[in-house]
Amino acid sequence: MAIIVPLSASLRSSLASSPPFLRIAKLTSAACAHRLRCYGSSTAFQLQQQEEGKNQVRSPDLVALEYADLNLPHKLSEELGHVRIRQHVNPLSSSFSMPAQAPNWEEVLEDPTLPLMVDIGCGSGRFLMWLAKANPTGNYLGLEIRQKLAKRAQCWVKELGLKNIHFLFANATVSFKHIISTYPGPLVLVSILCPDPHFKKKYHKRRVVQKPLVDSILDSLAPGGKVFIQSDVLEVAVDMRNLFDERCDLLQHVDSIDPTISCNVDGWLLKNPMDIRTEREIHAEFEGANIYRRLYQKNLV
Ligand SMILES: C[S@@+](CC[C@H](N)C(=O)[O-])C[C@H]1O[C@@H](n2cnc3c(N)ncnc32)[C@H](O)[C@@H]1O
Numbered sequence: 323m324a325i326i327v328p329l330s331a332s333l334r335s336s337l338a339s340s341p342p343f344l345r346i347a348k349l350t351s352a353a354c355a356h357r358l359r360c361y362g363s364s365t366a367f368q369l370q371q372q373e374e375g376k377n378q379v380r381s382p383d384l385v386a387l388e389y390a391d392l393n394l395p396h397k398l399s400e401e402l403g404h405v406r407i408r409q410h411v412n413p414l415s416s417s418f419s420m421p422a423q424a425p426n427w428e429e430v431l432e433d434p435t436l437p438l439m440v441d442i443g444c445g446s447g448r449f450l451m452w453l454a455k456a457n458p459t460g461n462y463l464g465l466e467i468r469q470k471l472a473k474r475a476q477c478w479v480k481e482l483g484l485k486n487i488h489f490l491f492a493n494a495t496v497s498f499k500h501i502i503s504t505y506p507g508p509l510v511l512v513s514i515l516c517p518d519p520h521f522k523k524k525y526h527k528r529r530v531v532q533k534p535l536v537d538s539i540l541d542s543l544a545p546g547g548k549v550f551i552q553s554d555v556l557e558v559a560v561d562m563r564n565l566f567d568e569r570c571d572l573l574q575h576v577d578s579i580d581p582t583i584s585c586n587v588d589g590w591l592l593k594n595p596m597d598i599r600t601e602r603e604i605h606a607e608f609e610g611a612n613i614y615r616r617l618y619q620k621n622l623v
Pocket of ligand 1: 394411413440444445446465466467468471492493494495514515516517518530600601602603
């Protein structure tokens with residue numbers, strides 16, 4: 323761990339006039355004195371709090387536990403350096419209006435004819451990597467508008483040696499239809515999980531689920547293919563649900579097809595159908611929030 327030692331003016335001038343071996347000795351003794359001052363300023367109360375904190379479960383620990391099977395390397399790939407990620411971006415800004423290029427599927431997937439699942443707004447990508455690792459007979463594509471997240475996820479894919487998953491930096495609103503139209507196999511599942519809520523009314527148009535994207539998903543989905551949506555924000559979940567419910571010409575909610583799947587009285591799924599939770603879902607449930615879920619199936623004919 324690097325220790326940052328504040329250099330006083332007198333220490334700086336004394337270092338400048340010293341031979342190299344003395345500079346090292348003076349810096350070492352300044353570092354020791356600084357460390358002592360820092361420890362000395364920790365009160366007993368702070369130390370006790372730190373000690374108690376060690377025993378508390380935090381939601382990032384639950385995330386690590388959920389994805390433990392992935393065995394993701396702790397160190398980030400060197401080519402990425404330290405990843406600092408902006409909290410939100412504005413998908414309507416001109417910098418995100420250029421459509422992303424579709425990948426050369428033969429280059430990025432071992433067998434690009436396998437059934438494909440697409441996760442729109444995949445965040446860190448761990449959820450999708452877990453699924454890809456558990457289901458080698460399918461392909462997985464994560465679309466993410468925050469470039470650093472997509473890049474880091476793709477580095478992890480490389481390090482894990484997974485051949486059935488790919489992450490793309492893309493604004494799904496602009497690029498979904500074109501990217502999927504070039505995929506050689508069938509699109510069997512699209513998920514949009516805990517999308518950014520953009521709470522203020524004037525920002526609702528930034529939400530990723532809008533009618534044109536819903537129509538593109540339905541056009542691209544194979545017969546019998548599914549759409550899974552969820553949110554921890556009821557208003558956002560209702561908004562998405564209304565848009566997909568409107569397409570009852572092509573879609574049915576799964577509880578009307580499969581009697582083993584049940585919903586509560588308001589029509590939300592009782593259980594997560596994926597066997598794995600997303601990161602946002604883990605954090606939200608940890609804070610006591612409900613998750614509102616719907617799973618639709620496209621008609622067979
Ligand atoms: C709240 S996070 C949820 C991430 C993940 N699905 C989860 O449940 O943990 C929403 C993600 O969607 C991404 N996103 C928002 N708008 C997008 C768009 N138009 N296209 C692609 N990704 C988008 C955000 O950058 C963010 O990573």
